[in-house]
Amino acid sequence: MATPKRTVLDLTGLFTHAGHVLNTRLAAELAEVGLSVRMQCVLVHALERDRTxxxxxxxxxxxxxxxxxxxxxxxxxxxxxxxxxxxxRRARIIAVTPAGAEAAAVGQKIVDRVHREVLSALPGPPDDFVAALATLVDGPLAAPVPSAQGVRRARAPRK
Structure with missing residues (x-):
């Protein structure tokens, strides 16, 4: 039997690999200041305004x-x-402490630096790539599609 011929580059594989590697890199860098990627994300969103x-x-x-x-x-x-x-009164707000705001600021500098370093490898203007990716995320890749197979998000291995 012949292997089916690919007519389009494996976009799923590329996105999966790139996302995983970027997350592991961010995790390693943020861990140096006592944060996880999840902690940083929650702190930044909680600082924007009161959120449950x-x-x-x-x-x-x-x-x-x-x-x-x-x-x-x-x-x-x-x-x-x-x-x-x-x-x-049934809901809880996550309020960031002054120490948390400082940690989020340090964490955001790390996230921004890593993102800049990654984007600097692109041949064209980084803003073009980010805009194109945002178009996908806001359009055809905006929401998961229900699947009988139950696709799960990749998880980082436990230490």
């Missing part, structure tokens, strides 16, 4: 259990606290 744990989980693409674990880590580090929402 559920809202932050959606923005950070985290499931409920992972979000609880991440907020627990942020609280242990002194970077965030859970407080009751003023508008919904």
């Amino acid at each position: 744990q559920i809202e932050l989980a959606e923005l950070a693409h985290l499931d409920k259990t992972t979000m609880v674990t991440t907020v627990d880590e942020l609280e242990r580090a002194g970077y965030a606290v859970r407080r009751p929402s003023e508008t919904d």
